[in-house]
Amino acid sequence: MSASQTTDTPTLLVKIFGKDRPGMTAGLFDTLAAYSVDVVDIEQVVTRGRMVLCALVTQPAAGAEGDLRATVHSWAESMKMQAEIISGTGDNRPRGSGRSLVTVLGHPLTAEATASIAAWISGTGANIDRIFRLAKYPVTAVEFAVSGVETEPLRTALATGAATLGVDVAVVSAGLHRRAQRLVVMDVDSTLIQDEVIELFAAHAGCEEQVAEVTAAAMRGELDFAQSLHARVALLKGLDASVVDKVRSEVRLTPGARTLIRTLKRLGYQVGVVSGGFTQVTDDLRERLGLDFAQANTLEIVDGRLTGRVTGEIVDRAGKARLLRRFAAEAGVPLAQTVAIGDGANDLDMLNAAGLGVAFNAKPVVRQAAHTAVNFPFLDTVLYLLGITREEVEAADTQDDSL
Secondary structure, three states: OOOOOOOOOEEEEEEEEEEOOOOHHHHHHHHHHOOOOOEEEEEEEEEOOEEEEEEEEEOOOOOOHHHHHHHHHHHHHHOOOEEEEEEEEOOOOOOOOOOEEEEEEEOOOOHHHHHHHHHHHHHOOOEEEEEEEEEOOOOEEEEEEEEOOOHHHHHHHHHHHHHHHOEEEEEEEOOHHHOOOOEEEEOOEOOOEOOOHHHHHHHHHOOHHHHHHHHHHHHOOOOOHHHHHHHHHHOOOOOEOOHHHHHHHHOOEOOOHHHHHHHHHHOOOEEEEEEEEEHHHHHHHHHHHOOOEEEEEEEEEEOOEEEEEEEOOOOOHHHHHHHHHHHHHHHOOOHHHEEEEEOOHHHHHHHHHOOEEEEEOOOHHHHHHOOEEEOOOOHHHHHHHOOOOHHHHHHHOOOOOOO
């Protein structure tokens, strides 16, 4: 509202609703233009082919309001639409301080879950200013613009109950910084891919069960990662190096992985991976997927066989956070504008260091510590947490999403 539009200024709310068709918005404002009114606000929504168009305008010159009302109703009737005109004063109610975006993911998104979330938001003293659908596939994703309460207490209020409803809820601060998050770094095993790479190697060495037990304990945070890595790799000693190509062929991308990366790249993001796995696999993924950054441990190979050791700096929990910072510096992106995605305890430092940390189908300890969690098996649902709509995804998704 301009300085001249005080709370006492008479205004008219003009609402048009009915079957959507081209030219409706232009037609309404052509009709209003004859009365020299100023536009204060506009909102239009189309749902299943039905349109609701609202225009908040200043009151016309003295004595002209009755004629405006008759003309608008006549025009609406000629277009097989309905009209409603409400007199009032001023602009919309000012939004409160503490603006946040609440993204809700459901498969399905039930009326019960939606009612509960709306009630919880209201219970914090916040107000829902706007609701917008981001996607209907592979999950239903809707975004609530909320004001009146700071982001952290709102996140706390919604986090506990969301899981009981079978939905994921992410709460982030509103503002330009959300779309400014231009670097996404993710874990590899059980995040970018469906597998644990060391278990694929172990299957060829006949020690898969032993390795899986140690891996599970490490991901739960029960074992030091570096020690567990050395213990597991030692079991691979003597494997022929040709197994590397076999493991690469066995790796399965997580559903939605290609879509996630392709969409981010098309929108100008840089994308990287950090892994407690091995460069023998991550280098291949970097080339295949067009990643900007990739770092992992390296299996030592001597005389065509695995030695049971790794070489170079270990990529552990602290190492992943260091690499996130290094990638951000190389990309020229402030750390606050980074997104990290992971599932295990060794991802926690990275998730906490990023501007937005996303726990993807993660262990309980990780879900509780991360900024937000996604518990659906589609990696591209992370896009909706960034405010990217399904329409934007489909514009980038022009290839098959399978290996």
